[in-house]
Amino acid sequence: MKRTAFMLLLQLLAWSLAAQDESGGALYTFSRELTLQVSTAPELKLGFTQRYGFPFLQGEGPLTQDNNIGLAMSAELSPISLNGIVEAVLTPIAFFQFSAGGRIGTGWNVSLFGSDIYGIGINGPDVVGSSANFGSAFDGLLWKLQAGGTVQFDLAALYPGDWNHVVARSYHEVNYRGYTHAKAGESWFYENDSGENINGFNYYGNLLVGYQMPMRFNMAAFLAETDLYLYDTTGREAWGDDIVRWTLSGVFGFTITPQLDLALIAQFKTRRNYQESNWQDLYYRYRTLDSASPTGLEFYRIAAALTYRL
Numbered sequence: 001m002k003r004t005a006f007m008l009l010l011q012l013l014a015w016s017l018a019a020q021d022e023s024g025g026a027l028y029t030f031s032r033e034l035t036l037q038v039s040t041a042p043e044l045k046l047g048f049t050q051r052y053g054f055p056f057l058q059g060e061g062p063l064t065q066d067n068n069i070g071l072a073m074s075a076e077l078s079p080i081s082l083n084g085i086v087e088a089v090l091t092p093i094a095f096f097q098f099s100a101g102g103r104i105g106t107g108w109n110v111s112l113f114g115s116d117i118y119g120i121g122i123n124g125p126d127v128v129g130s131s132a133n134f135g136s137a138f139d140g141l142l143w144k145l146q147a148g149g150t151v152q153f154d155l156a157a158l159y160p161g162d163w164n165h166v167v168a169r170s171y172h173e174v175n176y177r178g179y180t181h182a183k184a185g186e187s188w189f190y191e192n193d194s195g196e197n198i199n200g201f202n203y204y205g206n207l208l209v210g211y212q213m214p215m216r217f218n219m220a221a222f223l224a225e226t227d228l229y230l231y232d233t234t235g236r237e238a239w240g241d242d243i244v245r246w247t248l249s250g251v252f253g254f255t256i257t258p259q260l261d262l263a264l265i266a267q268f269k270t271r272r273n274y275q276e277s278n279w280q281d282l283y284y285r286y287r288t289l290d291s292a293s294p295t296g297l298e299f300y301r302i303a304a305a306l307t308y309r310l
Contacts, residue, residue, distance in 0.1 A: 029053035032310040039303035043192075049074040056090070062157065063094045072101075080119025081107040081191050094157065097150040099173075104144075107190060108137030120179075123187040123195030125283035132283075133189060140181030142190050148173025148204075165212035167221075172205040174230070185233065187284075196241070196284055200231030210251065219253030223265075240272040240289040247300065261307045267300040 035047040052071045076083040087101030107119025121135020155166040178199040179188040189195040210221025225247040236242050247269045254262040273290040
C-alpha cells in the first residue's frame, strides 16, 4: 500500500508540472526516457524516467549561465523487484552539483534453472551454517535516502571545440538504506546481491575520466566506484565487513539514432579472500578473512544499457 501511494504521488507531481508547461505558466525543460539494462550476471531491468530542469540563479558568465535545479522521477521493474526513485540536483556553478533523493521498493524471490534468485529477504544461517533466505515476497519495503555532491570538469569549457571534450567527474554520497522487515543488526538481500546489507549508513563514491566525441562512437571512459559500510557490526573485521569495496569499469557510449543511445560496460570488482576452502558454502559472518592476502580483483560482468528518449 505504501509503495502504491508513493508511485501515485510521483505521477501526480509529474502531471502537475506538465500542466504548468502546457499553460505557459512556467519556464523549464522537460524530457522522458525509457531504459533497458541487461548484463551477464544475469540481470534485466526496465526503467522509465521523467526529467525537469528549472533555471535557478542564472548569471551571464560561463560559470553560472546554465545554473539550474534538475528533478528526475523514475520507476524501475525487474523480474524480482519494483522501485520508485526521485532525485533533485542543484547546479549553483558549472563545476559543482549538490543532489538529494530517495528510493522505495519491494521484491520477490524466484527459482530459475535450479537456482534461487532473491529479490528480497532476511539473510541468515541455516542449521548447517550456510546462507539462507528467511523472507517472502512483498514482506517489507526497501528504502534509501541519500545526499551527495559532484565535482566535474570539461576541457572544452577552457578550449572550445567539438573534439576537446576531455571530461572528469567525481561524485560522493552518504546514504541510509533500510528494510522494514529487518530487525537491528539483521542482514538482508535485495535484487540478488550478496545479502550483506544492514539497516544503516553507507558511503558511495565514484570517479569517471573520459573522452567524448562528435560521432556515433561518442564516449570512452574509465569509471572507478567505491562503497563502504559506515555502521558498526560486532566482530566485522573477522570477515572483512570493514573493507572498502571497489568496482572498476570501462564504459563505451554509442549513438544509434538521435533518440537511441547504447552504453556498454565491462566491470571488475574486488573480492575478499578467506581462509576456508568452502567459504562460498558458509554464511558470510562465519568466514575468516585471509589477513596475508585479504582482497583480490575478479571479473564481475558485461552490462549494456539502451536509452530511448521519448
